[in-house]
Amino acid sequence: MAILETKNLTYTYGVGTPFEKTAVENVNLSVEKGAFVGVIGHTGSGKSTLIQMLNGLIRPTSGQVLLNGEDIWTKPKEIRRVRFQVGMVFQYPEYQLFEETVIKDIMFGPKNMGLSDEEALKRAKEAAHFTDLKPELLEKSPFELSGGEKRRAAIAGVIAMDPEVLILDEPAAGLDPKGRDVILAQISEYHRQRGNTILLVSHSMEDIGRVADRVLVMNNAHAEMYDETRAVFSRGELLEPMGLRLPQITSIMRRLRKMGLPVSETVLNVDEAVMELLPLL
């Protein structure tokens, strides 16, 4: 069953001004309950605009977002509830930590949903455990945490709301490789244990290849591809519209092949030929 669908979803910034720009155009998606969807596409392709429409942060210029079959804008007053059901972890979410202590920060979302202090605390502790924040950190100020810990605290704040759909916009951006791996492993484990639907926006195709079962490729406001991860990555030439150069694509694809995903041999061979020629130039 589809938990989230879009019908001809379109968003235009600055309608009627000289700066008019259609950032998302006629996107039709169907996300099955429990799916893990990776969202890729070059900067400016419309990823952020799309995900902001999915949780009701911005209203489509035309088209629809359906959550459990219902247009989220049918009852505009209930849009707050939609934002709890479709939780969003923004890029660099640590900038949104503002409470005195880490635990209060993680409790903020659940309390905002109307849960009692007791229930919010229970949820916050579970989420902190999930994101591997040690109990002694919870009474500290968020500003005393390391970069990776702050990021995990911000993610815990959204997980604590137990959203049906969790959308993460580049959750590992700016972290070192170890920090990236930890975050990715936690998201993957969260998905495995809870079975919630996840949309993960990432520049790292390797990360997406590791965790997502479907991939959406955004290109110039359109959904260029939306298919199983294997199918998308087996057509490497389609990654070029994302602004990647051939050697980058092929090196990513070679790594994906090592991970057991099928990749286009044609592209790999071209790259190998280029590599052999390079020392001669």
Ligand code: ADP
């Ligand atoms: P991505 O997340 O893939 O980088 P965005 O959704 O941020 O893409 O942007 C899509 C397009 O919309 C880009 O051309 C961008 O310049 C434009 N855009 C984004 N936000 C605004 C805004 N607030 N006002 C005008 N144009 C915007």
